[in-house]
Amino acid sequence: MKKLNFLLLIILNTLLISCGSNSDKKTSDFSLKISNSKDSFQLGDTIKLNIENAKDRKIDAIKFKIDEITSEVKNGETQTEFILQDQKLGNQVIEALVYSEEKVDTLLIPVKIHNDVAPEFYTYKIVNTYPHDINAYTQGLEFLNDTLYESTGQYGNSSLRKTDFKTGEVLQKVDLTKDYFGEGLSILNNKIYQLTWQEGEGLIYNLDKLEKTGSFKFNQSKEGWGLCNNGKQFYKSDGTEKIWILNATTLAEENYIQPTTNKSISTQLNELEWVEGKIYANTYQKDGVAIINPTNGAIEGLIDFRGLREQVTQHPKLDVLNGIAYNPTTKKLYVTGKNWDKLFEIEIVKK
Template identity: 40%
Template sequence: MKKTFFILFIFCFLVTFISCSNKPKRSRKPVSTIVLIPNQKEYRINNPISVQIKTNLKNGNIEKIELFYENELITTEKSLDFTIELKTIAHLGPNSLKVIATKTDGVNNTRYKTFSVLSDINPKINDFEVIKEYNHSVDFFTEGLLMHNGFLYESTGQNGASAIHKINLNSGSILLKKDLDKKYFGEGITILNDKIYQLTYTSKKGFVYNLSDFALIDSFQINSAQGWGLTNDGEYLIMSDGTNKLTWIDPETYIPKKDLYVASNKMHQNNVNELEYIDGSIFANIWMKNYIIEIDAESGKILSTTDLSDLYGMFSSDFPIDVLNGIALNESTGNLLVTGKWWPVMFEIKLKESE
């Protein structure tokens, strides 16, 4: 009896083993790794980079390995190990690579890698000369500043004190004013096609007004968490959001068109604030810093920096002052107007390259 049970046990075991052995093996995903050569923390915009792809295949056969750079397919290979050179880097800031390895049975796997790109030029260092001083209201927490057809336009921040002002530059008199609802903190402004566009700080909302009377005509959503500076290149709005990114926005649909990342040859420039577009360059304040930068509007490269720390010694105030903020082109002279939050004075300055 025991012998019969033993034989039956062995029979069942063999049947089960053979059955399991005949089951098809699970197709394993291919696993690719992306290695940059040279392997370093950051890269320069015009320096070539080699991308090495190595794919580990547990079973089956590879059908294709696709490599994408900034979501564009740059090569398709069958080899498990290959290297390709990126001769042209797309832009400053974060750049992305993606590899999709696909087996002949359709099983695939996707891997990603990002790398950071800096500028390849050393920014020029500018000096400045004060040409003229103008009165500036100590009540103005300056967020946006510009000249248009001989008049100064200034936007102010703080909940309950946010407004847009049209000002006579020489006398300082306010010719027109538009208050924001106290729930909004006003930010940068720009004028395009006889309209004033205004950002708000954290409400993710912008407003559009008639230039002639400041009547509200539209509003739009801001796709960034915060709105900071605003300017335009004659076609698109250009917005900063407190990071190192500038965003071009369609002024009619409010759809973002492109992003540009700001960097020097040493660092990514965060806290980009108030903006002024001038002949292919964007001049910008940097929040909590006493210098302004000039940005190439095509590449995001920082072309020059100007330290304005000496301005603080040129005035006194009986009231608290805040940071340097506000850049406007004086159309009649070609010089810059600069001021700060709650500053009692606005300076007209002429930039000149340091000797």
């Protein structure tokens, strides 16, 4: 796909931040503390919070918030607690608004929230094998009405294709200009949406003739990797820990989830596919696919595809697993890779 481009993740410091009507001060008289002195939690844990008052100022009220869930205390109370159950996973920030003497201090502290259950592990069984263009540097793969649509990458060789998956025949093909590196694709409301890598732009085509009809900008993420949709909104990966949630009409990146296990937050998630209410995502340069809860980001399963690459023709341009397509009509799952000469129909088997 691309050269590894590890983005440096910005780690929020536990420095206290003052703002609002108290913004003229460099520091705050208050500090936000986690009573159990942890910065990493799992769903089901309780986070106990306390406001320390260095100058014994009168506190009128305190509003605490984590991932849009709030708690408020009054009458001089300085403590609260959150039982983690509905929050999104990943890197989160706890916010406290301290109302005191007609001023408001805003305090922030970062936490990590992991899932409380380890992912299930799966392997695979090859059900059928079909031909695939060995020159296709596969970036995105999606079915519509038993027809397979594919996005390929590389500068000067990127394309959008409509194919007969059983024969491997390319029925229609549109080449991108040499300044575009094609990435993930997804189809919604008779339009095809194709990402580009570092160009900060997505391309829109009509479904029938594969004619380009428009484009859209990435308003928060810097890169385009994978794309899928649930019929109402898009999900877009960008190589970081975030999978962005896009408005289906405006294509604006309005929110995000962070794929997370019971131990870690994942990055480098690449090609995405919507499969029966879950997001399937392969990790770049790995032989695994994560099964992700789209509501909170929990990685509920991991599929081990090791050994599949050895089933295709070995040649100098052969590259990694990348390409997941689910046919909702037949409920069959297909995978391929970059410059693979085979497309595999796969049955997922629990280990």
